[in-house]
Amino acid sequence: MVDPLRVLVTGAAGQIGYALVAMIARGAMLGPNQPVILHMLDIEPAAEALKGVKMELMDAALPLLRGIVASTDVAEACKGVNIAVMLGGFPRKEGMERKDVMSKNVSIYKAQASALEKHAAADCKVLVVANPANTNALILKEFAPSIPDKNITCLTRLDHNRALAQISERTKVHITDVKNVIIWGNHSSTQYPDVNHATVQEKPVREVVGDDEWLNNDFIATVQQRGAAIIKARKLSSALSAASSACDHIRDWVLGTPKGSWVSMGVYSDGSYDIQPGLIYSFPVTCEKGEWSIVQGLEIDAFSREKMDKTAQELIEEKELAKSCLN
Numbered sequence: 001m002v003d004p005l006r007v008l009v010t011g012a013a014g015q016i017g018y019a020l021v022a023m024i025a026r027g028a029m030l031g032p033n034q035p036v037i038l039h040m041l042d043i044e045p046a047a048e049a050l051k052g053v054k055m056e057l058m059d060a061a062l063p064l065l066r067g068i069v070a071s072t073d074v075a076e077a078c079k080g081v082n083i084a085v086m087l088g089g090f091p092r093k094e095g096m097e098r099k100d101v102m103s104k105n106v107s108i109y110k111a112q113a114s115a116l117e118k119h120a121a122a123d124c125k126v127l128v129v130a131n132p133a134n135t136n137a138l139i140l141k142e143f144a145p146s147i148p149d150k151n152i153t154c155l156t157r158l159d160h161n162r163a164l165a166q167i168s169e170r171t172k173v174h175i176t177d178v179k180n181v182i183i184w185g186n187h188s189s190t191q192y193p194d195v196n197h198a199t200v201q202e203k204p205v206r207e208v209v210g211d212d213e214w215l216n217n218d219f220i221a222t223v224q225q226r227g228a229a230i231i232k233a234r235k236l237s238s239a240l241s242a243a244s245s246a247c248d249h250i251r252d253w254v255l256g257t258p259k260g261s262w263v264s265m266g267v268y269s270d271g272s273y274d275i276q277p278g279l280i281y282s283f284p285v286t287c288e289k290g291e292w293s294i295v296q297g298l299e300i301d302a303f304s305r306e307k308m309d310k311t312a313q314e315l316i317e318e319k320e321l322a323k324s325c326l327n
């Protein structure tokens with residue numbers, strides 16, 4: 001009999017939360033044999049909605065779901081959690097830049113870091129989804145010093161999956177035939193979706209696509225702007241794709257990446273690829289036994305270098321802005 005894992009979802013009454021909690025409770029995050037206890041946190045104005053989500057989870061009669069903690073108390077919600085998916089925050093609305101929401105999120109992430117530090121399981125793995133995701137994760141890291149750096153990550157898997165989808169559509173192959181795209185940097189419009197090491201049915205993407213002009217321009221812009229395009233279409237930001245990608249992120253982190261392929265994760269930079277140490281930056285990673293490692297030794301051409309540095313620069317500026325919000 002496998003013991004249940006406790007999975008915290010903050011902002012659980014929001015739109016990603018609504019999609020995500022059911023996915024977790026159906027095994028999409030931790031596999032079909034791993035029972036879970038869902039911890040759902042939201043704020044007081046969303047307490048009724050959170051109660052409604054709990055009622056629906058009960059009504060779904062999910063065999064893997066062994067318990068539900070639905071709370072507006074951050075300490076109660078964080079108690080003993082093994083995995084924490086941080087959706088809670090202030091989302092960007094149409095026409096807003098991520099920087100506009102920085103100061104609200106800095107104070108939220110500072111408080112929640114302290115609660116995780118005090119109440120979560122010692123080996124808790126954290127995924128920050130709420131924007132600005134990389135910098136929220138950095139704040140969380142700063143204020144939860146006892147959680148190992150390697151356990152604090154942010155979501156760029158949605159961008160990674162968007163890049164796979166664009167290549168799959170363009171080359172008319174199944175999504176699983178496209179491998180090893182990379183998202184470098186920030187989960188923002190400066191991110192760099194890189195196909196220089198990616199393959200379609202084992203052949204280099206550049207060879208199969210045969211259109212560098214498209215790959216170097218429209219492809220990159222489409223992936224960078226996909227979040228904004230979804231907002232324009234739905235009048236709401238991505239939710240089901242964000243929830244699905246969050247499951248992919250944790251599943252691969254905990255259960256391992258398939259042999260021969262990597263995924264993109266926002267992780268604490270150790271200086272790999274000359275990216276300033278101490279930023280939460282998206283790198284290509286492989287995962288084994290619950291640990292990620294940055295893929296080393298990839299050749300970086302001048303085109304890529306410039307784009308990788310530009311998105312790093314934005315993260316340095318966000319870090320400064322976040323610091324100024326703390327004062």
Ligand SMILES: NC(=O)C1=CN([C@@H]2O[C@H](COP(=O)(O)OP(=O)(O)OC[C@H]3O[C@@H](n4cnc5c(N)ncnc54)[C@H](O)[C@@H]3O)[C@@H](O)[C@H]2O)C=CC1
Nearest residue numbers: 011013014015016042046088089091129130131155158242
């Ligand atoms: N990294 C990524 O790939 C993506 C990130 N996002 C971001 O994810 C976040 C969540 O998005 P949605 O679910 O659409 O937003 P939403 O507004 O529907 O839900 C956010 C929830 O967080 C709650 N909340 C606010 N402050 C909180 C706090 N201090 N503690 C706990 N809960 C709190 C709100 O009451 C609300 O229920 C946003 O920041 C959004 O920008 C969205 C899509 C992709």
Ligand SMILES: O=C([O-])CC(=O)C(=O)O
Nearest residue numbers: 092131226227228237238
């Ligand atoms: O753009 C937004 O605010 C939502 C988001 O992060 C995305 O869809 O990538």
